[in-house]
Amino acid sequence: MSTPKFVGVETEYGIAVDGPSPVNPVLASSMVVGAYRAVGEGDVRWDHTDESPQRDARSGVVPAPGEPMIDDELGLANTVLTNGARFYVDHAHPEYATPECTNARDLVVWDRAGELILADAAERAAASLPPGSRVLIHKNNTDGKGAAYGTHENYLVPRTVPFGRLTRQLLPFFVSRPLYTGAGRIGSELDRGVGFQLTQRADFFEVELGLETTLKRPLMNTRDEPHADPDRYRRLHVINGDANLCEVATFLKVGTMLLLLDAIEDDALPAVPVLAEPVAAFHAVSHDLTGRVELPLEAGGSATPLALQRWYLDAVRRYVKDRAQPLEAVEEEVLTRWEAVLDTAEEDPRLLAGQVDWATKLELLEGYRQRHDLDWDSDRLKMVDLQYHDVRTDKGLYHRLAARGRVERLVDDAEVAAAVHRPPEDTRAWFRGECIRRFRTQVVAAGWDALVLDAGRDSLQRVPMMEPGRGTRAQVGSLLDEVDDIAGLLQRLRG
Amino acid sequence: MSDGGQSQRRGDEQSPDEAVEQAPVEGGDAQARDVVDDVDELLDEIDDVLEENAEEFVRGYVQKGGQ
Numbered sequence: 001m002s003t004p005k006f007v008g009v010e011t012e013y014g015i016a017v018d019g020p021s022p023v024n025p026v027l028a029s030s031m032v033v034g035a036y037r038a039v040g041e042g043d044v045r046w047d048h049t050d051e052s053p054q055r056d057a058r059s060g061v062v063p064a065p066g067e068p069m070i071d072d073e074l075g076l077a078n079t080v081l082t083n084g085a086r087f088y089v090d091h092a093h094p095e096y097a098t099p100e101c102t103n104a105r106d107l108v109v110w111d112r113a114g115e116l117i118l119a120d121a122a123e124r125a126a127a128s129l130p131p132g133s134r135v136l137i138h139k140n141n142t143d144g145k146g147a148a149y150g151t152h153e154n155y156l157v158p159r160t161v162p163f164g165r166l167t168r169q170l171l172p173f174f175v176s177r178p179l180y181t182g183a184g185r186i187g188s189e190l191d192r193g194v195g196f197q198l199t200q201r202a203d204f205f206e207v208e209l210g211l212e213t214t215l216k217r218p219l220m221n222t223r224d225e226p227h228a229d230p231d232r233y234r235r236l237h238v239i240n241g242d243a244n245l246c247e248v249a250t251f252l253k254v255g256t257m258l259l260l261l262d263a264i265e266d267d268a269l270p271a272v273p274v275l276a277e278p279v280a281a282f283h284a285v286s287h288d289l290t291g292r293v294e295l296p297l298e299a300g301g302s303a304t305p306l307a308l309q310r311w312y313l314d315a316v317r318r319y320v321k322d323r324a325q326p327l328e329a330v331e332e333e334v335l336t337r338w339e340a341v342l343d344t345a346e347e348d349p350r351l352l353a354g355q356v357d358w359a360t361k362l363e364l365l366e367g368y369r370q371r372h373d374l375d376w377d378s379d380r381l382k383m384v385d386l387q388y389h390d391v392r393t394d395k396g397l398y399h400r401l402a403a404r405g406r407v408e409r410l411v412d413d414a415e416v417a418a419a420v421h422r423p424p425e426d427t428r429a430w431f432r433g434e435c436i437r438r439f440r441t442q443v444v445a446a447g448w449d450a451l452v453l454d455a456g457r458d459s460l461q462r463v464p465m466m467e468p469g470r471g472t473r474a475q476v477g478s479l480l481d482e483v484d485d486i487a488g489l490l491q492r493l494r495g
Numbered sequence: 496m497s498d499g500g501q502s503q504r505r506g507d508e509q510s511p512d513e514a515v516e517q518a519p520v521e522g523g524d525a526q527a528r529d530v531v532d533d534v535d536e537l538l539d540e541i542d543d544v545l546e547e548n549a550e551e552f553v554r555g556y557v558q559k560g561g562q
Contacts, residue, residue: 147557
């Protein structure tokens, strides 16, 4: 019987300042985060106490050097929002990490809320730059010139699930999922013959397994930093995905993983089709627009990405049929959409335009390319590629398509707008976000697994939150309603 | 792979209804609109909103590597 899962997604956004004087991207990112932070009455710092990004899920592996923490010690903005999200500067990019969610639909809502926050923050930041300056933010993962930046999914799984099993059973899944998770891009880092490929990030992956995230990027990341009770949980840190604008893509990216992780936890998958060379296969899948490229298997023979996805869908369907737990409505929708997307891809993957990013963007690029008779290496065409990811609703081409009803939506704008300010109600993010909203001046710092509170005494009080499922509205809503300040809250928590 | 001619599924040979089925839309107005005109309008709109000095902007778009 699988345990409840929690998911959050962190996105490093692309940033460009256009104006009379150049602005260093680290400073620009800090201005963006700082400008948004200034909206509130005060600043809630990030609490680093329990962070250890160099801890490795594999035993006996010496932590690799070279990932210095860039944080508020360097004077960079790093804060926590009333919706429970973290908003900060990482590696010269503004980064938004969603609050913890229990399901794929909520994740879509709070991920999209991040886009609104970035658009708002960029506009505010531009106002403090010399006249004529603009700050442009893109929800993308590469500049097309050799730099990549991340969109990482985080899934909480019980520590009892062996890491080796996760790796073995997930690698063929990661390699084949770009059919619906890819955000698409013109060109390639590896093959000049590639005009357009499924993913933004595949070319930047070099090894199967490892701790690094900025160099020698691994398909399976071994960072072991649960941000929760380390004896009970591990956080699976998935770094191989793209940033998605299409809601269907985000929904499937996360929804399929949540179901698959349940099946892996219950050890319910049959022997997976192990790939002979997962990294080469990941590149091949990204460079192929048919879904039918043959990927060599370790046991001999080969499988296409479509066949691999079909294998996982069938295995998960059998698992949910056999398990005692009933299927939640959102999980049902994940399975239905997963199957529909594979059926469409079976016919022609390009028919996924309007549902997944790479196909939506490719259709746009093809139309524009033909109208203006452009080559794939045309800079104007590359601008269309880039501007697809612009977070401004009046300029971003994804948003223009959405406004014309040409992409399928899963959540409504009012829900997303509310999620800019409000946390999910069914995780500890609710306690974090609501404490900040109600008692901002008394919340000194917040992290994923703790709040540091100032009750007006000599020392600050640290409230640990080691269980992501505790601190929900159902559990602490009335308690928060009944207290007037942090001192009252602490008194009630102790009592 | 720049094989051209493969992006015509919303082109002349296809009825609006088929395209609507593939990419469900909200609101009756969009559904009723002629698909070919819609593509043309969309491409017009891209020309309108595309970054001025697009070539220059793309060449200058250089990001620091991240995670």
